Amino acid sequence: MSATANLPLDELRFWETSVGKKAVMAVTGVLLFGFVIAHLLGNLQIFESPEKINHYAETLRSVPVLLWGARITLLISVCLHIWASFALWRLQRAARPIPYVKKSNTHSTYASRTMMWSGPIVLAFVIYHLLHFTFGVVHPGGPFDKHNVYNNVVYGFQFWPVSLFYIVAMIMLCYHLYHGLWSMFQTLGFSHPVYTPWLQRLAKVAAILIAAGNISIPVAVLAGFIKPV
Amino acid sequence: MKLTLHVWRQKNAQDRGRMFRYEVPGVNEHMSFLEMLDVLNERLIEKGEDPIAFDHDCREGICGMCGMMINGKAHGGFKGTTVCQLHMRHFKDGDELYLEPWRAAAFPVIKDLAVNRSSFDRIIAAGGFISVPTGSAPDGNAIPVRKLDADLAMDAAACIGCGACVAACPNSAAALFVGAKISHLAHLPQGQPERDRRALAMIRQMNREGFANCSNIGECEAACPKEIKLEVIAQSNADYIKAAFTERPETAIGGAG
Numbered sequence A: 001m002s003a004t005a006n007l008p009l010d011e012l013r014f015w016e017t018s019v020g021k022k023a024v025m026a027v028t029g030v031l032l033f034g035f036v037i038a039h040l041l042g043n044l045q046i047f048e049s050p051e052k053i054n055h056y057a058e059t060l061r062s063v064p065v066l067l068w069g070a071r072i073t074l075l076i077s078v079c080l081h082i083w084a085s086f087a088l089w090r091l092q093r094a095a096r097p098i099p100y101v102k103k104s105n106t107h108s109t110y111a112s113r114t115m116m117w118s119g120p121i122v123l124a125f126v127i128y129h130l131l132h133f134t135f136g137v138v139h140p141g142g143p144f145d146k147h148n149v150y151n152n153v154v155y156g157f158q159f160w161p162v163s164l165f166y167i168v169a170m171i172m173l174c175y176h177l178y179h180g181l182w183s184m185f186q187t188l189g190f191s192h193p194v195y196t197p198w199l200q201r202l203a204k205v206a207a208i209l210i211a212a213g214n215i216s217i218p219v220a221v222l223a224g225f226i227k228p229v
Numbered sequence B: 001m002k003l004t005l006h007v008w009r010q011k012n013a014q015d016r017g018r019m020f021r022y023e024v025p026g027v028n029e030h031m032s033f034l035e036m037l038d039v040l041n042e043r044l045i046e047k048g049e050d051p052i053a054f055d056h057d058c059r060e061g062i063c064g065m066c067g068m069m070i071n072g073k074a075h076g077g078f079k080g081t082t083v084c085q086l087h088m089r090h091f092k093d094g095d096e097l098y099l100e101p102w103r104a105a106a107f108p109v110i111k112d113l114a115v116n117r118s119s120f121d122r123i124i125a126a127g128g129f130i131s132v133p134t135g136s137a138p139d140g141n142a143i144p145v146r147k148l149d150a151d152l153a154m155d156a157a158a159c160i161g162c163g164a165c166v167a168a169c170p171n172s173a174a175a176l177f178v179g180a181k182i183s184h185l186a187h188l189p190q191g192q193p194e195r196d197r198r199a200l201a202m203i204r205q206m207n208r209e210g211f212a213n214c215s216n217i218g219e220c221e222a223a224c225p226k227e228i229k230l231e232v233i234a235q236s237n238a239d240y241i242k243a244a245f246t247e248r249p250e251t252a253i254g255g256a257g
């Protein structure tokens, strides 16, 4: 090794190392988490009144700079998050070409070992969700009206297979965040014998609340609490 | 007691290898796991068969040479125990055990259960030196070290480089090993001058060797015979991230170097 304290800059760069890619995942994961929270809070207004949520949707559209700013940030985040996850997944596959005949995983959570299942299922969901409620091109169960978000949601969820898919996807999101929400602290360099166990508990609670909040909407529609107007 | 072993047999690095079944009667509960394999090997040699190759040296849990998967658990899965320190009293008559080598592209099999861990040596070498005066022994108390830092450094320094963390990791990551090595010196004043370049160089070498990323799964921590904590991984991530963002070309205008 050279005797200088500085390394040549043409070494593996930040995003070319596994730690760098994980940092990219953690930072984009935080942004996506922020979106999921904001999105949930917006959605829950459906329980107040049809006017409330329709007005909320109008408000979002009335500030195109913010709306498009958020959309572009999210799109970039999703792309980076997925790019890093696939690059790392390929690295993992290459790192153990011969599998064990027997392997027991005893000290890890199911959620942590299935990030590469829960993640892509959530992605599939996000794509369907956009086609379903944003573009309205795959909207079985009733008419789609760009200006009546409330009815779109109610008609959309009255078709039970769609509701079921949403519920399953939210359970996957729950698993993903169950691990991801504390993992990102570790990835970015924060670990503490007292606070990390609390972060893990908080991650569980947050993941379950997010999933439960989102699932409550299709369930309320199917149960007839929320009806079209 | 009598055991049934399924052992990975592979003649050399090129051989494909496969599991072989062995009946091992007359196992004494006071034997260590490696002594049990010694007995089996003697019987194999008497029959004119090739003995099972496995790594070992100190047999007292301090050198890091030994290691194998027993029923899918690194070193057998007992808390803070290397396989050389594992005693047969933990097993019972009629047990069926699967013995496999550490599995990782960066740990190619040499023969049977013995793997080549030179990749770890190259990561250590990439870490480089620390700047301390050589010559006469320095005064032991000349440089104050905070008690907590001394403890954390010594905990990390307990890593014996056995490779169980890689073997247990579903991703085949070497994050716990590399984290232990980076943390060890990161907590000591003697480690500060080269701290950034060490983190950069070791993480980069880890990737060049083909170890995958850490997903904070935690199987390594449970498998580590020296009970190295996941905390060291966060420490090395922090050091790496900081070093990567502050790294810059050399400058010597003032004539310091």
Ligand code: HEM
Residues within 6 Å of the ligand: A022, A025, A026, A028, A029, A030, A032, A033, A036, A081, A082, A085, A088, A115, A116, A118, A119, A120, A122, A123, A124, A176, A177, A179, A180, A181, A183, A184, A185, A187, A188, B213, B214, B215, B216
């Ligand atoms: C709403 C969408 C998503 C959110 C909120 C989200 C959030 C997160 C967070 C916070 C992490 C933790 C990062 C870390 O461990 O440092 C993470 C990790 C991960 N995400 Fe996502 N994610 C989302 C979508 C996806 C998608 C669509 C995929 C799959 C293509 C994916 C794959 C992964 C994987 C594989 C990890 C684990 C990386 C590792 O531990 O090595 N995620 N995610």
Ligand code: SF4
Residues within 6 Å of the ligand: B158, B159, B160, B161, B162, B163, B164, B165, B166, B176, B177, B180, B223, B224, B225, B226, B227, B228
């Ligand atoms: S961290 Fe533990 S399991 Fe990994 S090489 Fe060091 S001693 Fe072995």
Ligand code: FES
Residues within 6 Å of the ligand: B055, B056, B057, B058, B059, B060, B061, B062, B063, B064, B065, B066, B067, B082, B083, B084, B085
């Ligand atoms: S033989 Fe030295 S640690 Fe097991």
